[in-house]
Amino acid sequence: MIGYILRRFGAALLVLFAISVLVFLIFFATPGVDPAARIAGKNADPATLAQVRASFGFDKPLPVQYALMMKHLFISHDLTSFVNRGTLVIPQIIEAVPVTLSLVVGAAVIWMVLGVGMGTLAGAMRGTLVDPLVMLLGVFGVSLPVYWLGEVVNLITQKQLHDSVFSWVPPLGYVPMSEGIGQWALHLLFPWLTLALLYAGIYARLLRGELINALNEDYVRTARAKGLSERRILVKHALRCSLIPIVSLFGLDFGALVGGAALLTEVVFGLPGVGKLTYQALQNLDLPVIMGTVLYAAFFVVLANAVVDVLYARLDPRVRRA
Amino acid sequence: MPEPLLEVSDLRIRFGGFTAVDGLSFSVRPGEVLGVVGESGSGKSVSMLGVLGLIRTPGAEISGKVVFRGRDLLTLKNAEMRAIRGREIAMIFQDPMTALTPVYTIGWQIAEQIRAHEKVSRRAARDRAIALLGEVGIPAPEQRVDAYPHEFSGGMRQRAVIAMALSCNPALLIADEPTTALDVTTQAQILDLMRRLRADHGSAVVMITHDMGVVSEIADEVLVMYGGRAVERGSRRQVFHTPRHPYTWGLLDSVPRVNGPRARRLPTIPGTPGASGQGCPFADRCAHSFAACAEVPPLTGDSGHLDACWLPEEKRTR
Numbered sequence: 001m002i003g004y005i006l007r008r009f010g011a012a013l014l015v016l017f018a019i020s021v022l023v024f025l026i027f028f029a030t031p032g033v034d035p036a037a038r039i040a041g042k043n044a045d046p047a048t049l050a051q052v053r054a055s056f057g058f059d060k061p062l063p064v065q066y067a068l069m070m071k072h073l074f075i076s077h078d079l080t081s082f083v084n085r086g087t088l089v090i091p092q093i094i095e096a097v098p099v100t101l102s103l104v105v106g107a108a109v110i111w112m113v114l115g116v117g118m119g120t121l122a123g124a125m126r127g128t129l130v131d132p133l134v135m136l137l138g139v140f141g142v143s144l145p146v147y148w149l150g151e152v153v154n155l156i157t158q159k160q161l162h163d164s165v166f167s168w169v170p171p172l173g174y175v176p177m178s179e180g181i182g183q184w185a186l187h188l189l190f191p192w193l194t195l196a197l198l199y200a201g202i203y204a205r206l207l208r209g210e211l212i213n214a215l216n217e218d219y220v221r222t223a224r225a226k227g228l229s230e231r232r233i234l235v236k237h238a239l240r241c242s243l244i245p246i247v248s249l250f251g252l253d254f255g256a257l258v259g260g261a262a263l264l265t266e267v268v269f270g271l272p273g274v275g276k277l278t279y280q281a282l283q284n285l286d287l288p289v290i291m292g293t294v295l296y297a298a299f300f301v302v303l304a305n306a307v308v309d310v311l312y313a314r315l316d317p318r319v320r321r322a
Numbered sequence: 323m324p325e326p327l328l329e330v331s332d333l334r335i336r337f338g339g340f341t342a343v344d345g346l347s348f349s350v351r352p353g354e355v356l357g358v359v360g361e362s363g364s365g366k367s368v369s370m371l372g373v374l375g376l377i378r379t380p381g382a383e384i385s386g387k388v389v390f391r392g393r394d395l396l397t398l399k400n401a402e403m404r405a406i407r408g409r410e411i412a413m414i415f416q417d418p419m420t421a422l423t424p425v426y427t428i429g430w431q432i433a434e435q436i437r438a439h440e441k442v443s444r445r446a447a448r449d450r451a452i453a454l455l456g457e458v459g460i461p462a463p464e465q466r467v468d469a470y471p472h473e474f475s476g477g478m479r480q481r482a483v484i485a486m487a488l489s490c491n492p493a494l495l496i497a498d499e500p501t502t503a504l505d506v507t508t509q510a511q512i513l514d515l516m517r518r519l520r521a522d523h524g525s526a527v528v529m530i531t532h533d534m535g536v537v538s539e540i541a542d543e544v545l546v547m548y549g550g551r552a553v554e555r556g557s558r559r560q561v562f563h564t565p566r567h568p569y570t571w572g573l574l575d576s577v578p579r580v581n582g583p584r585a586r587r588l589p590t591i592p593g594t595p596g597a598s599g600q601g602c603p604f605a606d607r608c609a610h611s612f613a614a615c616a617e618v619p620p621l622t623g624d625s626g627h628l629d630a631c632w633l634p635e636e637k638r639t640r
Contacts, residue, residue: 127380218420224376225415226435226486227408230400236434237423244425316425317470 004320005310012306019298024066027291028056039287041083048082073292083286092277093292099174100273103265104257106188107195112250114200116243119207123242124234126212135208141201150194150268157190172270191269195262199253203246210242217241244316251308258304259297327352327526328373328411328494333386335365335372335550337379343369344550344603345386347621350494350543355520355527357541357558359534359573365550366530367416370496374413375403390494409439412487412525416499418479422471428455429467432486439490454485457522458515477508484515491523498530513539534577538562546570549603551618556627566629566638568608602632610637 028035036052037044044052053059057068072079079089122134157166170187177184214220215238223233263275274293281289313319326349335343343365350356358366371377373388375395388395390411395403407413415421422431432454433447442450448467455463458481471479480500487495497516501509517540520527529540537544537558544561546554546569554567565571572591593607602608605615614632621630 218415218417219423221376222415222421225374225407225413226438227404228438229404240425318424318472
């Protein structure tokens with residue numbers, strides 16, 4: 001198992017290196033594009049262009065440029081945005097990360113609990129009215145787009161009913177955990193629920209299908225023939241095996257969300273997270289920021305996948321040897 | 323004659339409009355091996371699943387009486403039935419490749435069954451699992467107990483499944499084609515093992531199979547099923563030496579012979595399995611069918627050899 005973990009993280013490092021090279025090449029070696037002009041932004045004066053050229057080593061060979069870029073990113077942390085004159089990129093990202101992590105981790109807990117609960121309930125109660133009802137609820141969650149649902153939630157909690165039922169809802173925005181867990185959670189409550197609803201629906205449907213398949217498996221029949229209780233069969237045998245694909249999907253979704261895919265939720269609820277940062281950078285064509293957030297996103301996707309693979313091996317002994 | 327351990331009378335299992343088992347009656351005495359033979363779809367497996375209350379298809383109707391040690395299993399509550407399953411009646415299924423939960427070790431799964439029925443410590447259950455694995459011929463059981471199912475071959479998995487089934491010393495072991503998914507040499511080993519274990523544990527066995535060879539090796543009594551009904555029942559000697567039902571003739575004829583002239587083609591029973599709507603279920607495929615076959619023949623006979631066929635005595639020759 002230890003060997004597996006080491007191998008898995010070794011592979012993750014290799015993937016990260018490959019991604020950084022690829023991102024670097026896309027930004028700096030796309031033929032016919034002057035990277036200095038891109039980085040300096042529109043209408044940059046010759047002095048700025050010269051400064052960019054020198055600082056990124058555009059007169060040197062590509063490997064040196066790559067090394068310089070990595071130095072700016074990871075060692076001296078002095079990658080500078082030229083669009084927003086002089087703003088350092090890395091501190092911006094570091095500031096945005098806790099916001100995104102707070103949003104996604106909280107939502108993930110909610111959607112896993114809801115999704116696994118609903119999926120198990122529907123799968124186990126198949127053939128009764130509970131199953132279609134729960135699944136209907138799931139479809140409801142899946143079919144509401146986050147940006148619309150978020151706006152409706154805001155409309156209700158911040159405006160229409162803010163003077164009565166929802167008077168306890170704080171204004172939009174993010175409050176760091178250092179100012180009190182309660183305020184932090186209260187500010188994030190509706191973003192969490194909004195983001196979690198979609199995923200809970202997807203996970204519930206997926207788990208229900210997996211569970212129904214598992215309950216038809218021979219090993220479940222064996223478990224029944226052993227004289228185990230239905231509850232034990234459901235939890236220890238059927239659910240245990242059905243969770244394996246759920247965990248791998250969770251890794252992908254979680255990684256992507258932390259990497260910036262929670263953009264819509266962040267924008268709607270005014271949370272200054274990584275998604276929102278990327279969104280703004282894209283609007284201004286702020287290349288250094290885009291590059292920073294792309295690498296950051298890749299890092300989380302790869303890391304989340306590696307963690308999930310290790311978890312996967314924990315859940316499924318057949319994977320360990322592979 | 324000792325009291326029967328299991329007595330099934332007039333068992334009927336219907337799925338919607340389809341009758342899978344149609345008035346099946348048989349009994350098993352303690353320590354006896356009953357071979358249940360028939361083609362796929364003859365209702366062998368489903369009747370045994372019915373006996374154990376393992377049919378979970380919505381809308382399945384089960385009626386009749388299944389008396390085990392004086393209790394009618396069909397009337398028991400779920401919890402009472404669970405206490406019998408695995409402890410007093412164990413069941414082995416056809417495909418050992420999928421019969422074990424892939425994410426737990428073999429030893430864990432055996433211990434799980436022991437601990438479901440007896441109050442023993444984890445440690446004691448594990449020790450018993452090791453002993454059982456040794457007993458069914460798994461080499462180095464103290465290491466193999468921690469192996470996962472995918473680390474076992476098919477034959478070893480079936481041995482592990484048998485070890486699990488025997489873990490609580492059941493009075494009755496129902497084996498649903500335990501050798502079908504295995505290759506021939508492994509089949510012989512598993513049959514040997516079952517014969518030996520039966521001698522050691524004294525369990526009665528119901529062996530479901532479509533393989534006449536398996537029945538001839540292991541069974542004391544034989545029940546031949548067709549279309550959800552018993553068509554012939556008797557001791558192994560009676561059924562193999564003086565088979566009385568045309569379907570049994572067909573089954574025996576389709577076993578290749580080692581001695582004597584070699585047949586150009588192995589005889590088969592024409593047609594496809596399945597009960598005809600009315601009358602004798604085998605009538606459509608029977609070379610001997612005549613007017614009387616429009617009615618369902620009763621299972622009758624003497625000296626323990628029963629058959630369900632209208633054919634007069636003088637025509638009962640293969």
